[in-house]
Amino acid sequence: AISPATKIKNKTSVKIYADCKDASLYVAQRIADLITKKGSKGEKTILGLATGSSPKQVYQELVRLHKNEGLSFKNVITFNLDEYYPMQPIEEQSYVSFMNKNLFDHIDILPQNIHIPDGSIALENIAAYCRQYEQNIANCGGLDFQLLGIGRTGHIGFNEPGALLKSITRLVTLNDLTREDASADFGGKEKVPVQAITMGIKTITQAREIVLLAWSSRKAGIVKQALEGNITADVPATYLQHLPNVEYVLDTEAASLL
Ligand code: GLP
Numbered sequence: 001a002i003s004p005a006t007k008i009k010n011k012t013s014v015k016i017y018a019d020c021k022d023a024s025l026y027v028a029q030r031i032a033d034l035i036t037k038k039g040s041k042g043e044k045t046i047l048g049l050a051t052g053s054s055p056k057q058v059y060q061e062l063v064r065l066h067k068n069e070g071l072s073f074k075n076v077i078t079f080n081l082d083e084y085y086p087m088q089p090i091e092e093q094s095y096v097s098f099m100n101k102n103l104f105d106h107i108d109i110l111p112q113n114i115h116i117p118d119g120s121i122a123l124e125n126i127a128a129y130c131r132q133y134e135q136n137i138a139n140c141g142g143l144d145f146q147l148l149g150i151g152r153t154g155h156i157g158f159n160e161p162g163a164l165l166k167s168i169t170r171l172v173t174l175n176d177l178t179r180e181d182a183s184a185d186f187g188g189k190e191k192v193p194v195q196a197i198t199m200g201i202k203t204i205t206q207a208r209e210i211v212l213l214a215w216s217s218r219k220a221g222i223v224k225q226a227l228e229g230n231i232t233a234d235v236p237a238t239y240l241q242h243l244p245n246v247e248y249v250l251d252t253e254a255a256s257l258l
Pocket of ligand 1 (some may be wrong): 050051052053054055081082148149150151152156157158178
């Protein structure tokens with residue numbers, strides 16, 4: 001394996017790879033090792049998963065490890081961070097479609113072990129639905145591992161500026177820049193949903209291990225703020241600075257301002 005450059009920022013360890021492909025192989029192997037280790041003890045692995053372009057190559061490598069190296073997901077339970085609202089699961093832009101296409105269609109995970117917030121739930125039922133989503137995570141014993149990207153607003157999941165440290169799964173309003181960044185997927189910013197269901201900051205920070213991915217110079221500014229700025233609701237990713245169990249995995253461009 002390629003060895004990355006490393007830095008420590010506050011409590012957060014940072015691994016910097018020349019190539020996001022090598023970085024993704026490292027993260028996928030770390031997830032695979034966790035699944036294997038827990039599996040050897042007869043335990044299930046509870047994974048928190050993310051969407052967006054950043055984790056795609058991690059999923060690609062997990063699929064390869066499944067097909068070529070016998071990695072099984074039969075004892076894996078997943079909880080995705082977020083989903084647009086409103087959003088029918090069968091729509092092309094849904095995170096359900098994204099996860100199926102990039103990971104779930106190609107591995108042996110049991111359908112009942114997959115959890116993704118349901119963007120088709122009626123508005124009056126959302127609060128109860130979100131409480132149940134939290135409860136489902138708790139009933140599994142909490143998240144062993146949470147994979148994160150970072151939005152240019154500093155969001156993790158869809159926890160936009162203003163999100164509180166104590167926030168849990170809920171309906172939120174998307175930031176303008178976030179909708180702009182998603183406009184290509186929807187064929188225009190006006191077609192991007194205005195709301196989303198997302199795990200909260202508390203939900204995410206309770207995970208036993210957290211890995212945040214960021215690639216390219218587009219993310220360099222927000223990565224610097226997230227790691228070096230004051231802890232503030234204005235940049236929700238800064239909440240991760242509190243924690244001992246967070247690792248940033250970056251490419252050289254995303255790390256260029258550190
Ligand atoms: C999306 C997702 C986030 C993701 C972020 C970054 O809005 N809800 O979970 O981390 O945007 O996306 P990308 O990886 O494509 O830059």
